[in-house]
Amino acid sequence: MNLFGVLDQTAARHGDRGAVFVGTRQVHTWSELRDRALRLAASLRSDLPSGSRIAVASENRPEIVELMFAAWAAECVVVPINFKLHALEMAEILDDAGASIVFASPKIAASLAPATGVTVEAVDAAAYRGRLAVEPLAPPRHTDPAELAWLFYTSGTTGRSKGAMLSHRNLMAMTVSHLADFDDPDADCSLVHGAPMSHGSGLYIAPYVLRGARQVVPESAAFEADEFLDLCEQHPGCSSFLAPTMVARLVATGRSCPANLRTIVYGGGPMYVDGLKKAMAAFGQVFVQLYGQGEAPMTITGLRRADHLDADDAALGSVGYARSGVDVAVVDDDGSPTELGVIGEIVCRGDVVMSGYWNNPDATAATLRGGWLRTGDMGSFDEHGRLTLRDRSKDVVISGGSNIYPREVEEVLITHPDVAEACVVGAPDEEWGEVVVAFIVGDVEAADLDEHLLARIARFKRPKRYEFVDELPKNSYGKILKRALREQLAGR
Numbered sequence: 001m002n003l004f005g006v007l008d009q010t011a012a013r014h015g016d017r018g019a020v021f022v023g024t025r026q027v028h029t030w031s032e033l034r035d036r037a038l039r040l041a042a043s044l045r046s047d048l049p050s051g052s053r054i055a056v057a058s059e060n061r062p063e064i065v066e067l068m069f070a071a072w073a074a075e076c077v078v079v080p081i082n083f084k085l086h087a088l089e090m091a092e093i094l095d096d097a098g099a100s101i102v103f104a105s106p107k108i109a110a111s112l113a114p115a116t117g118v119t120v121e122a123v124d125a126a127a128y129r130g131r132l133a134v135e136p137l138a139p140p141r142h143t144d145p146a147e148l149a150w151l152f153y154t155s156g157t158t159g160r161s162k163g164a165m166l167s168h169r170n171l172m173a174m175t176v177s178h179l180a181d182f183d184d185p186d187a188d189c190s191l192v193h194g195a196p197m198s199h200g201s202g203l204y205i206a207p208y209v210l211r212g213a214r215q216v217v218p219e220s221a222a223f224e225a226d227e228f229l230d231l232c233e234q235h236p237g238c239s240s241f242l243a244p245t246m247v248a249r250l251v252a253t254g255r256s257c258p259a260n261l262r263t264i265v266y267g268g269g270p271m272y273v274d275g276l277k278k279a280m281a282a283f284g285q286v287f288v289q290l291y292g293q294g295e296a297p298m299t300i301t302g303l304r305r306a307d308h309l310d311a312d313d314a315a316l317g318s319v320g321y322a323r324s325g326v327d328v329a330v331v332d333d334d335g336s337p338t339e340l341g342v343i344g345e346i347v348c349r350g351d352v353v354m355s356g357y358w359n360n361p362d363a364t365a366a367t368l369r370g371g372w373l374r375t376g377d378m379g380s381f382d383e384h385g386r387l388t389l390r391d392r393s394k395d396v397v398i399s400g401g402s403n404i405y406p407r408e409v410e411e412v413l414i415t416h417p418d419v420a421e422a423c424v425v426g427a428p429d430e431e432w433g434e435v436v437v438a439f440i441v442g443d444v445e446a447a448d449l450d451e452h453l454l455a456r457i458a459r460f461k462r463p464k465r466y467e468f469v470d471e472l473p474k475n476s477y478g479k480i481l482k483r484a485l486r487e488q489l490a491g492r
């Protein structure tokens with residue numbers, strides 16, 4: 001089984017219908033998309049073996065769709081790269097993945113080429129057009145479903161990115177579960193790519209292509225609330241995956257629900273109950289919540305559309321019920337299931353769970369134990385089978401849907417000559433969900449720290465605020481008490 005089969009089937013059924021749109025403009029039919037993917041696949045296989053890692057670093061663009069299917073047709077592995085990363089961070093991922101080539105938007109290609117030894121090919125370049133002129137490859141017929149399809153880099157708490165290895169089977173399990181639990185699109189529907197296609201929105205290409213739903217890429221290549229809502233008026237039966245911050249931006253427009261908006265899947269970070277209620281008041285019953293992570297993409301638990309109807313705060317504040325095909329449990333330090341209502345680490349297993357981290361057996365052994373994925377998230381089940389997240393043991397800050405690992409920022413801050421100590425935590429924020437706040441011990445100006453960070457890591461990871469303090473609270477082992485700092489910020 002190869003995920004290319006998803007496109008193959010839809011091209012056979014709906015060949016002449018519009019498949020990929022930029023704004024309201026149709027760019028390819030399903031037959032054209034299939035043909036382009038197979039030509040790109042042939043060009044890839046002319047000089048690369050199967051299993052090669054094909055990276056894609058781009059703002060949301062239509063080429064991402066054809067490149068995904070091309071890599072799969074060529075029995076190669078897609079390595080999606082967050083376009084907001086610094087060129088040096090992208091280079092690190094390319095190096096770790098052993099990527100053979102990276103396809104990039106023109107803007108990213110220009111900044112990335114000097115930073116990496118990997119071949120960078122801009123998707124508007126003559127070389128790319130040349131690939132589309134070669135004879136198409138025959139579709140793959142015998143791919144082992146356990147073969148890698150998607151190498152998904154999550155920022156590591158240790159500073160180094162880890163590549164979650166996801167197979168054709170993993171992504172098909174995600175696809176089937178999505179169609180079983182959340183949405184039931186057909187060829188008169190659309191997937192509007194509001195969130196980055198290097199993450200959840202790109203993963204959702206599989207279920208929507210399987211049903212022949214249009215792939216709509218906003219003209220702005222980004223998320224603009226008004227443009228997004230306009231697209232949901234102009235295309236039929238629209239669904240989208242959005243980070244909670246994006247949902248808040250839709251609400252802030254003051255507009256009512258577009259006629260053709262069917263489903264908004266929110267998740268990937270906490271959605272506060274108050275924000276969800278406001279969103280439901282503005283747009284009605286279009287919301288579905290997912291809880292997942294790169295290691296079990298988009299699929300651990302969820303709240304269906306109907307679960308939002310007449311729901312109380314406990315239900316709206318939860319992450320819902322185990323998804324179809326996924327076992328979910330909460331365990332204590334020994335790995336034994338906790339009693340109902342008792343907080344422990346959330347673990348899950350099923351066909352959606354990754355096979356491990358790329359070239360990282362230690363991290364794999366720590367994360368996959370006894371057949372279960374240790375999520376690093378803490379939570380508890382109630383008597384209805386509903387899971388509520390309580391804390392994140394991994395300390396990740398999720399700001400506007402992007403994960404920021406404090407350690408990574410701290411490690412850079414600490415390299416500034418005038419910083420004695422640094423500690424980074426998340427603070428609750430109405431607009432962003434959370435923002436990064438850095439506590440600094442040292443004699444230094446915020447502007448100097450900004451400059452220091454901007455030269456080394458992505459802009460979105462930079463603290464929104466600095467707190468200059470004489471000392472950091474520590475326990476008897478000298479470990480900084482992050483919880484105390486978080487509580488201090490939350491108490492304000």
Ligand code: AMP
Nearest residue numbers: 267268269270290291292293294392403
């Ligand atoms: P990522 O691997 O980048 O998708 O990040 C996954 C992490 O985001 C999870 O381990 C959770 O900590 C958090 N997360 C995902 N979905 C939700 C949700 N619905 N509510 C709260 N946090 C979430």
